[in-house]
Amino acid sequence: MATTTYNPQTIAPTSPASPASSGVTSKLHEWVVTVDHKRLGILYIGSALFFFAVAGVLAALMRAQLAYPNLHFLEPDVFNRLFTMHGTSMVFLVGMPFFAGLANYLTPLMIGARDMAFPRLNAFGFWIFLFGGILLYFSYIAGPGLAGHGSAPDVGWFAYAPLTEKAFSRGTSTDYWILSIILTGIGTTASAINTIATIISMRCKGMTLARMPLFVWIMLVTSSMVLFILPPLTAGQIMLLLDRFLGAHFFDTQAGGSAILWQHFFWLFGHPEVYVLMLPGFACASEIIPVFSRKPIFGRAAMIGATIGIGMVSSGVWAHHMFTVGMSPASNIYFAVASMAVGIPTGVKIFNWLGTMFGGKIRFDTPMLFCIAFLFQFLIAGLTGIMLAVAPFDWQVTDSYFVVAHFHYVLLGGLLFTLFGALYYWFPKATGKMLSERLGKWHFWLLVIGFHLTFDTLHFPGMLGMPRRIYTYAPGRGWEIYNLIASVGVIFQAAATLCLVWNIISSLRKGKPAGKDPWDGWTLEWSTSSPPPEYNFAVEPVVRSSRPLWDLKHPEDPDWRYE
Amino acid sequence: MHLSSRSAAFLCATAVAAMAQTVHPIGNIFKPRATPADSVYNISLLMLAVCAAIFVVVAGLLTFAIIRFRRRNADHGREPAQVYGSTRIEIAWTVLPILIVVVLSMATARTVIEVQNKRLPADTLKVTVIGHQWWWEYRYPEFGIVTANELHVPVSTVAKPRVTALRLESADVAHSFWIPQLAGKTDLIPGITNTMWIDPRQDGIFLGNCAEYCGTQHANMLLRVVVESPADFDKWVSAQKQPAMTYPGLERGRATLLSLSCVNCHTVTGTSAAGTFGPDLTHLMSRTTLGSGMIPNTPENLRAWMKDPQQIKKGNLMPNMQLNARELDEVVNYLSSLK
Numbered sequence: 052m053a054t055t056t057y058n059p060q061t062i063a064p065t066s067p068a069s070p071a072s073s074g075v076t077s078k079l080h081e082w083v084v085t086v087d088h089k090r091l092g093i094l095y096i097g098s099a100l101f102f103f104a105v106a107g108v109l110a111a112l113m114r115a116q117l118a119y120p121n122l123h124f125l126e127p128d129v130f131n132r133l134f135t136m137h138g139t140s141m142v143f144l145v146g147m148p149f150f151a152g153l154a155n156y157l158t159p160l161m162i163g164a165r166d167m168a169f170p171r172l173n174a175f176g177f178w179i180f181l182f183g184g185i186l187l188y189f190s191y192i193a194g195p196g197l198a199g200h201g202s203a204p205d206v207g208w209f210a211y212a213p214l215t216e217k218a219f220s221r222g223t224s225t226d227y228w229i230l231s232i233i234l235t236g237i238g239t240t241a242s243a244i245n246t247i248a249t250i251i252s253m254r255c256k257g258m259t260l261a262r263m264p265l266f267v268w269i270m271l272v273t274s275s276m277v278l279f280i281l282p283p284l285t286a287g288q289i290m291l292l293l294d295r296f297l298g299a300h301f302f303d304t305q306a307g308g309s310a311i312l313w314q315h316f317f318w319l320f321g322h323p324e325v326y327v328l329m330l331p332g333f334a335c336a337s338e339i340i341p342v343f344s345r346k347p348i349f350g351r352a353a354m355i356g357a358t359i360g361i362g363m364v365s366s367g368v369w370a371h372h373m374f375t376v377g378m379s380p381a382s383n384i385y386f387a388v389a390s391m392a393v394g395i396p397t398g399v400k401i402f403n404w405l406g407t408m409f410g411g412k413i414r415f416d417t418p419m420l421f422c423i424a425f426l427f428q429f430l431i432a433g434l435t436g437i438m439l440a441v442a443p444f445d446w447q448v449t450d451s452y453f454v455v456a457h458f459h460y461v462l463l464g465g466l467l468f469t470l471f472g473a474l475y476y477w478f479p480k481a482t483g484k485m486l487s488e489r490l491g492k493w494h495f496w497l498l499v500i501g502f503h504l505t506f507d508t509l510h511f512p513g514m515l516g517m518p519r520r521i522y523t524y525a526p527g528r529g530w531e532i533y534n535l536i537a538s539v540g541v542i543f544q545a546a547a548t549l550c551l552v553w554n555i556i557s558s559l560r561k562g563k564p565a566g567k568d569p570w571d572g573w574t575l576e577w578s579t580s581s582p583p584p585e586y587n588f589a590v591e592p593v594v595r596s597s598r599p600l601w602d603l604k605h606p607e608d609p610d611w612r613y614e
Numbered sequence: 615m616h617l618s619s620r621s622a623a624f625l626c627a628t629a630v631a632a633m634a635q636t637v638h639p640i641g642n643i644f645k646p647r648a649t650p651a652d653s654v655y656n657i658s659l660l661m662l663a664v665c666a667a668i669f670v671v672v673a674g675l676l677t678f679a680i681i682r683f684r685r686r687n688a689d690h691g692r693e694p695a696q697v698y699g700s701t702r703i704e705i706a707w708t709v710l711p712i713l714i715v716v717v718l719s720m721a722t723a724r725t726v727i728e729v730q731n732k733r734l735p736a737d738t739l740k741v742t743v744i745g746h747q748w749w750w751e752y753r754y755p756e757f758g759i760v761t762a763n764e765l766h767v768p769v770s771t772v773a774k775p776r777v778t779a780l781r782l783e784s785a786d787v788a789h790s791f792w793i794p795q796l797a798g799k800t801d802l803i804p805g806i807t808n809t810m811w812i813d814p815r816q817d818g819i820f821l822g823n824c825a826e827y828c829g830t831q832h833a834n835m836l837l838r839v840v841v842e843s844p845a846d847f848d849k850w851v852s853a854q855k856q857p858a859m860t861y862p863g864l865e866r867g868r869a870t871l872l873s874l875s876c877v878n879c880h881t882v883t884g885t886s887a888a889g890t891f892g893p894d895l896t897h898l899m900s901r902t903t904l905g906s907g908m909i910p911n912t913p914e915n916l917r918a919w920m921k922d923p924q925q926i927k928k929g930n931l932m933p934n935m936q937l938n939a940r941e942l943d944e945v946v947n948y949l950s951s952l953k
Contacts, residue, residue, distance in 0.1 A: 131832075375798070430669065434665040434668060442725075447651075520833075
C-alpha cells in the first residue's frame with residue numbers, strides 16, 4: 052500500500068533571474084541570496100567545518116607547547132588566547148552551527164515539508180552567525196585597539212569576572228568576544244524559533260507528533276532549550292558590556308559587584324548548553340543506529356521521554372561547575388544529586404540504543420562505525436560525568452586536566468563522532484555522491500587512535516594535580532609522559548581530518564552516485580532524489596507510521612499495524 | 615634566557631635550600647596526606663568501583679551485540695524481527711540507575727558535610743591566604759606575620775593533632791587554592807571570604823598550583839606548603855616575628871632600596887618600605903623560591919630577577935626598575951641579608 056508518493060512531476064523549479072554575468076559570480080550570488088533551507092543547512096555545516104579546522108589548529112599549537120615541560124614555543128599570552136579562541140570557537144562556531152545546519156537541512160525533509168516556516172529569518176540567522184564568527188577572529192587584528200593592549204581575547208571561554216573587567220582586561224579583545232557571542236546567539240535564537248515553528252506547523256499529512264522521527268523530536272526539544280538558556284547568557288554579556296563601557300558595577304568587585312553573579316549567569320546558560328550541543332548528536336545516532344541495525348529504535352516513547360527529561364533536569368544543575376566557589380553544604384549536595392540525576396535519562400538512551408542493536412543484523416558502514424565508537428566513548432564520558440557530580444571528587448579534579456579529558460570525551464568522543472557519522476550518512480543525500488568507504492574507514496580508525504591517545508591519557512595528569520589552562524609546567528611533577536602521549540595523539544587526529552577533507556573533495560568530484568536511498572533508510576528524506584529538488588517533494592507525502600519508507604518497502608508488514 | 619637550566623636544577627636545589635626537607639612534587643589525589651583529602655579519597659574508591667562495574671556491564675553488552683548481531687552472508691538480505699520495545703525492560707533499566715544515584719548521593723552528602731561542617735578545635739592555627747596576580751600572600755593574624763608564596767604549617771600527629779584553617783581572599787581576580795595531597799580546591803574570590811582546613815600528617819614541602827585561570831601567568835602561580843614539626847614551626851614563627859636586621863656594611867644597599875620606588879609595592883618592616891601590592895620582603899631569604907615558586911631563591915637568581923623580572927616571568931606585574939650594575943649589587947646584597 053503506497054502511502055507515500057514521490058513522482059518527480061508537476062512543480063517546476065523557479066529559477067531566480069541571474070543578475071550576474073559570469074558563471075561563478077552568479078553561482079556565488081545564488082548562495083548568498085538563498086533562502087532555501089537545504090542551502091542554508093549546507094552553509095551552516097560548511098562554516099562549522101571551517102571553524103572546526105581553525106580551532107583544531109589552535110588546539111594543535113597548544114599541544115605542541117605542552118608536549119614537553121618548560122617549552123618556549125609560545126608566549127604565555129599567546130597560549131591564553133589560543134585556549135580562549137579554541138573553546139569559544141568549538142562551542143559557538145562549531146557545535147552550534149552544526150546543530151543549526153542539521154536542523155535546517157533535515158527537519159523539513161523528515162517531516163515532508165517544502166521549506167522552513169520562515170525562510171528569510173533562516174537566512175538572517177545564518178549570516179548574523181557568520182558575522183559573529185568573523186568578528187571573533189577579527190579581534191586578532193583589531194583587538195589591540197588604540198592603546199595597543201592584547202590582541203584576541205584571553206579570558207577563557209567562560210570568562211570569569213572580574214578578569215573581564217577593564218581593570219584586568221584592557222584593550223578591546225574582550226569586547227570583541229562579548230559582541231561576537233551576542234551575535235551568534237541572535238543567529239541561534241532565530242534558527243531555534245524557526246525550527247520549532249516548522250515542526251509545529253509544517254508537518255505533512257499523517258505526521259502526528261507521535262509519528263515524528265526521533266531526530267525531529269530531539270531537534271524540537273533542543274530548540275526549545277535554546278530559547279530558555281540563551282537569555283541569561285545574553286543578559287550577562289550585556290551587563291558586562293555596561294560594566295566595561297558605562298561604568299556599571301555588576302561584576303566589578305572593586306566597586307562592590309559580584310564575581311559569583313557572572314558564574315551563575317554563565318552556567319545557567321553553560322550547562323544546559325552542553326546538552327544543546329550533545330542532543331543533536333543523540334538525534335543523529337537515533338537515526339543511524341536503527342537503520343544500520345535493521346530494526347526500529349527500541350523504546351521510542353522512552354527515548355522521547357528521556358530527551359525531554361534531559362532537557363528539564365539539565366536546566367537545574369548549572370552550579371555543579373561551582374562546587375569550589377564556597378557554596379553551602381546544602382547547595383553542594385543539591386547540585387550533586389541533580390547532576391547525577393541527569394545520568395538516569397542519559398542511561399536510558401544508551402540502553403535503548405543497545406536494545407536497538409540487540410537482535411539486529413548490524414551493517415558496519417562508516418556512519419555506523421562512528422556511532423558504535425560514540426556509544427563506547429559516551430559511556431565513559433557519562434561515567435566520568437557521574438564522578439564529577441560527586442562534589443568531593445569534583446573539589447579535587449575540577450579545573451584540572453581530568454575535566455579537560457572529560458568534556459573532550461563528551462564533545463569529541465560523543466558529539467563529534469556522531470556528527471561525523473551524520474556527515475557520512477547524509478552527505479549522499481545532500482550532494483548525490485557517496486563518500487568513499489575506504490577513506491571513511493581511514494578517517495575513522497585514525498581518529499579513534501588519535502582521540503584515545505590524547506584524551507584517555509589526559510585524565511591522569513589531572514589526578515596528579517595538573518591544572519588546566521597553564522601554558523607550561525616544570526619537570527618532575529609526574530605530568531611529562533602523559534602530556535607527550537597526548538600531544539602525539541594530535542598527529543593522528545590531524546591525519547584523520549586530512550582524510551576527511553580529501554574524502555569530501557574527491558567524492559564531490561568523482562564519488563559514486565548515491566541514488567535516492569543508498570542506506571535502505573526509512574524516513575522521508577530518502578524518498579526524494581539526491582540532492583533533493585528545491586521544493587523537496589513533488590507531491591506532499593502522506594505517512595501512517597514513524598517509518599513511512601518501511602511501510603512502503605514492506606506492504607505485507609507495515610509499521611502502522613503496531614503503532 | 616637561562617630559564618630552562620634554572621628550572622632543571624630546580625627541584626634538587628629547592629630541597630637543599632629547604633634544609634633537606636622532602637619535597638612531595640606529585641599531587642596524586644590517591645595519595646592523601648591530610649583528612650580532607652582522605653575523605654575525598656574514600657568516596658572516590660566507592661565511586662570508581664560503581665563506575666567500573668557499570669562500564670564492564672554496559673561495554674560488555676555492547677561488545678556482545680557487535681559480535682553476535684552482525685549481518686551475515688547467510689541472511690540473504692532478510693530483515694531481522696522488528697521489535698519496538700518493552701515497557702518492562704524500560705522500567706528495569708530506569709530503576710537500576712535510580713538506585714545507583716541514590717547510593718552515590720548519600721555517600722556524597724555524607725562526605726560534603728564531613729568536610730564542610732567540620733568543627734575545628736580551639737587551638738586551630740589561623741592563616742589568611744590572599745591571592746594576587748600571580749603570587750600568594752599569607753598572613754598569620756595571631757603572630758602578626760606576613761609572608762609570601764610559602765605557607766608554613768605544623769604537622770598534625772595522632773598524639774598532637776594540629777588543624778590549620780585557611781581564610782581565602784583575593785586582591786584582584788578569582789584564584790583557587792589546590793594542594794591535591796592535602797585537600798580539594800577552594801576558590802579565592804574577590805569580595806567574598808571562603809574557608810578551608812588542612813591537617814597534614816606528613817612533613818615536607820607539598821606542591822600545588824593556582825587552579826582557576828587568573829590571567830597571563832596563571833601557570834606560574836605555584837603553591838608550596840611547608841609542613842614541619844611543631845618545634846621547627848615555632849622556630850620559624852619567632853624568626854618571622856623579628857623586624858628586618860641591617861648588618862654593618864649594608865646600609866648603602868638599604869638606602870638605595872628605600873630611595874627607589876620599590877617601597878611603593880614592597881614592605882620591609884622597620885623601614886619606610888610599606889607597600890602591600892607585592893610580596894613582603896622582610897624575611898625574603900627565609901623563602902626557598904622566587905617568582906611564586908618559579909626559581910630557587912639564590913643571590914644570583916635574585917639579581918637576575920631584579921635586573922629584569924619580565925625575562926623570568928613574562929607579564930608579571932613587577933616592572934623592570936632599570937637599575938644600573940652598582941645599584942643592583944647594593945640592593946641584592948642588602949636583600950640577600952634579609953634572612
